[in-house]
Structure formats: C-alpha cells, structure tokens
Amino acid sequence: MFPSTSSAWNSIDRLLLTLDHELSLIPAIAFLALVGYFVHIILSTVARLVAAFVRSVHRILIQFQQSSVVIKEEHGNNDDGDTDNDRRVTAAATVISILPTRRQMITVVLLLAVASDIGAQIRHAFDGHVMNQPVGQVQGASSQLTDLIVGPDSKLQQILKLVPDLVQGPSPPRLLYNRHVQFIPWMLQNEIHRQQGLPYQRLHIDVTDCHDKLSQDCSRILAQSSVAHQSPTCHKDDQHKANITTSLSHANAQTNTTREQQQCNDNAADDSATAMKETITIDVFPPFDDVDSPYNQNFNASSPVIFFNPGLRCYSQDLPGTTIVRKAYEAGFRSIVVNRRGHTPDQKLQSPRWNLFGDVDDMEQVYWHVKHKLVAPNTAMFFHGISSGTAVTVTSLSKWDRRRWEHPDQPSPSFVASVSITPGYDISRVLGRDRFLWPYNDVLLPGVKDTFVLQNEALLRQFDSDAVDSMLAATNLQDFVHAAAPFSGFGNQTMYYREINPINEVRDITTPKLVLNSIDDPCCNINNLYESSPYENHDGKSYAQMIAETKRAIVAVTKTGSHCPFLDAPRDGSFVTRDPVTGGWMLNSWADRVAVEFYRAALDVYNERRFM
Secondary structure (H helix, E strand, C coil): CCCCHHHHHHHHHHHHHHHHHHHHHHHHHHHHHHHHHHHHHHHHHHHHHHHHHHHHHHHHHHHHHHCCHHHHHHHHHCCCHHHHHHHHHHHHHHHHHHCCCHHHHHHHHHHHHHHHHHHHHHHHHCCCCCCCCCCCCCCCCCCCCCEEECCCCCHHHHHHHHHHHHHHHCCHHHHHHHHHHHHHHHHHHHHHHHHHCCCEEEEEEEEEEEEECHHHHHHHHHHHHHHHCCCCCCCCCCCHHHHHHHHHHCCCCCHHHHHHHHHHHHHHHHCCEEEEEEEEEEEEEEECCCCCCHHHHHCCCCCCCEEEECCCCCCCCCCCHHHHHHHHCCCEEEEEECCCCCCCCCCCCCCCCCCCCHHHHHHHHHHHHHHHHHHCCCCCCCEEEEECCCHHHHHHHHHHHHHHHHHHCCCCCCCCCEEECCCCCCCCCCCCCCCCCCCCCHHHHHHHHHHHHHHHHHHHHHHHHHHHHHHCCCHHHHHHHHHHHHHHHCCCHHHHHHHHCCCCCHHHHHCEEEEEEEECCCCCCHHHHHHHHCCHHHCCCCCCHHHHHCCCEEEECCCCCCCCCEEECCCCCCCCCEEECCCCCCCCHHHHHHHHHHHHHHHCCCCCHHHH
C-alpha cells in the first residue's frame, strides 16, 4: 500500500532536515563559483577590450604609413565607403565580442538561483519553526523569528515595545541569505577592521587565582584580591590612578590611604606560593586617559559602560566583529573589552592557569577594578558575551545574582542588563563534531592549539605535561576542552563542567538578559537550546523551558543569521550603514542594532539597577 501524500511529504521534510547542513553547503559553493565566474568574465572582457584596442592602434599606424594619394589611385573614390563600412563592421564585432554570451548569462542565472538558497527561503517563509516546537510566541506573520521566549517579569513587555526590531528579526539581502555565505563579507570586514584597529586605551590588570579553586584557602585568596581591586590605592600605575581620580573628582579618593596601602602590601606578600597570578588586559574605547580625544566629546566618567567578552580566540580588535563596539559608541556607551588569559596577542601566560571559556574569578576582579578605579559612582554597566564569550557571561551572572540574594551582606557585581550572542548552552557538548559542524571545527582547532598551547607549551608542561599531550592530540574542539580541564583550577573534567557550565544554574539569573540565536547557526546548533537537559536538577526540561522560567530573560531565535553576522537589510533596504568611528561604511547587523537598543531600553526600564 502506497503512503499518503502527506506522509510522503513529511518523510521528505525529515530527510531535508537531517541533511540540512550538508545541503546548505551547496549554495555556499555556488556563491564562490559565482564570484569566480564573474571574475573570469571581467578578466576575459578586459582582455578582449585590450586586444581590440591594440588592433585598432595597429590599423591606425598602418593607415598613417600609407599614402592617401596611392590609395585613391589604386582603389578609386568609391572604396572610401567600403572602408567606412569595414570600420563599422569591425567596431560592431568588437562590441559584440565583449558582451556576455548566452551560455554565460544562463550560467550566471543558475548560479544566482542556487547561491541565493531559494529552497531555505521558501521553507522558512512557510514554516515558522523548522527544527523544534517553539516555546514562546512569535508576533506577526512578517516576523523573521521562529521563537520568542519571554520571562515572567511584566517589565519585559515594555522592553519589547521599546525595541521593535527585536520582534521583527533580520532580513538579509537575498544573495546573502545562506548561513555560510553570510560569513564571507562579514569575515572580510572583520579582517579589514582588525587591520585598521580601533584606538583603544590598553590597561593591564593583575588578577589572582588559586592552584585549587575548590580548596578552603581559595576563597580567602580571592577575597583579598577583590579587596585590592576595590581599594583606590592598589594600582601599580600611580600616574594613571591620579588621572582617573582627578577625572572622577572623588572627594574621598585619599581617605584612609595609609591603611589601605598597607593592606595592599600585605595581600601582595601573602599566598605568593599558592596564588596563580596573571596580568590580563582590558581595552577601552573611547579611552579614559585622553579627555581631549575627538572620540570623547560626548563621554565622561559617568557614561554607561559595556563589558565585552570576546569569542573563541578573539580579542578587542576582532571580538569577532567590532561593529558592535562602533554601534555602542554611536549610542553613547563606552566599551571595555576584557581580553581573557591567553587572548592578548604577543603576551604569553605568566602562570599555568587558563580556561578557554573564561574565568569567573578573573572577571569579578576586573569588574571591581573598573567600578572603583575607572568610572564614577552609580555608572550604568552592562555585560555582553559573544560566541564562546557567552559562557563566562552567563556563569558569572548566575553565581553573582545568587550570591546577592543568598548573602546580601556580601558585595556582588551587578549590571543593568546583559546580552549573549549565539551561545552554545551546554559547554560539555557544544564543540563536538555533531554540533560544531564541518568545516568550522577543523578550521578553528589548529589556531586554538597554537594560541593557547604551543605559545605557552613550556609553562603548561611544567604543570601537567600529560594534559598538554592530550590537548595537542585532540581531533576536535570538544576533546580539546576536555583535555584542558586541569588548567582551569578544578582538577578534572567532571569538576570543571560542574563548576563552570553556564546551563547549571541559569534559572538563578535575575539580571535582565537578552539571548540571540539562529536556527541556521553551523557552530552552535539550535538543538542545543531545545534538547532536554540530562542533569538531575533540571527535571528533564529543555534549556528553552528553563530560560522561560528565568524572571527577566528574553530569547529570540531567528530564521537566519548564521554564527554572529545576522546580516540585515532593514526597511530602507540598505545592507550597509555608516561607521560612526571612521565615517565610512560597514555591514548592517541586526544583532548589533538590537543589542544596543536593548541596552538603551533596559537603562530606561531598569534604571534602578544602577544603584545596586
């Protein structure tokens, strides 16, 4: 008995979903072929034009060499018309020769159709959610979202009204719809911006960690380090400290200086044998130390600040993508990029302590340093994670927000709001080959090994040579992270994921939080969001369901956007926008625009959080 039409179509749909990633590579190959074919046509056309020009010059030279009198005697006056006709025919033939042939035009049309990923566009137009059942509600038939999860706090509805682009979703140019194709112009722009560089102010911050983060002494060591960063006198750059103190006009900056300096000295001398010390860098734009800079015209010590956590092996000049820093600058936000241990170019590790996803304790020390030494009291601060940088962002918020309501007498970092761009959720699985798909796993793995292991190999081998061997032998990024666990301070892989996996206590977050994901992300599979958690304390719920229970969380899942680009051609149809830093042009990113609009809305709706 033959299957019904509906059953057959369902089977085909399931097959297409199973082969979704493989099929998506075809438009990317067609796009590259199209670019190559255009280059071929242009070069061949130029070659024909040059050849025609050479032939014309050659004929002119011959004509000048011949005597017009001799020509008239031999051919008579009637041949002039024939010569003119010959010239017209030659010119027409030259023009025809440089026009595309019918075969070339057909080839271009076919490549355009395939490169535009028409199949995905049609599928997304008729099927709002391709892979999973949505947890939230999508508002409006024209929305480019497949899911919109909104927490129970009623103030989030005010946020949605203030950020209409969030509900609309991205609408990329047709030719740039494909997930892999979006990477091409985005990465080219990222490299151009990296070469140009943003005029950051570079600051060095000494942070402290423990050999064993789970030891009883570790809390005391970290508490002492936090005290040092909260004290205005504990700064190795006295001149910079004086500049900051002057710019902030702190009336009590010199209060108890002698007592605090003695405490700083005691902390520095204590636990020198057990502390894992490191100097990490933060890059600030616009800079604090140049008040006369043209970039500082609309900024002061009270300007809102966004802490940025970069991606896998990125730093301030390639977060990835510095357009978000430029959009933040345009909106009046100062950017502080935290270059995690091992992420600052040309700066090797000082101690064998390093975590690919970032360290919560390092981040807290950076926070107190900025809060007490760089910005004015009650400055609004925000927390932004990109790709792998979302892990430390979420983990930090869950720990700090929980501490605030469990131990209100203890100081805890606080933010007005936070954004995570393309998180992977369960970091014990996210980088496996079945989730971080080909070719990206193979492309990024060698660079990760070089940046974090080979450049620090001698130091790391002194601590755990077997772990170094395992990292270098890893054949995928997830195995690499497993092998790197001993350098995180938690001893082994099990304890590592128990302590720093961002999905562990995600429901403890009370900070207003926006998360952006795309169903076509080839690096952070959207199934990561909707799969049921295997951990007992999650009661079999999916991470999407858990986030829906988080008081102030919003998750927007888009139909397209790839991994970070979220290219967009909004209502005016332009896929580029003005670069507020250089005055040039840059790609229009829906994620960047929505993130900044969300921060501005949160500053209005949740303004009281500045004073926490």
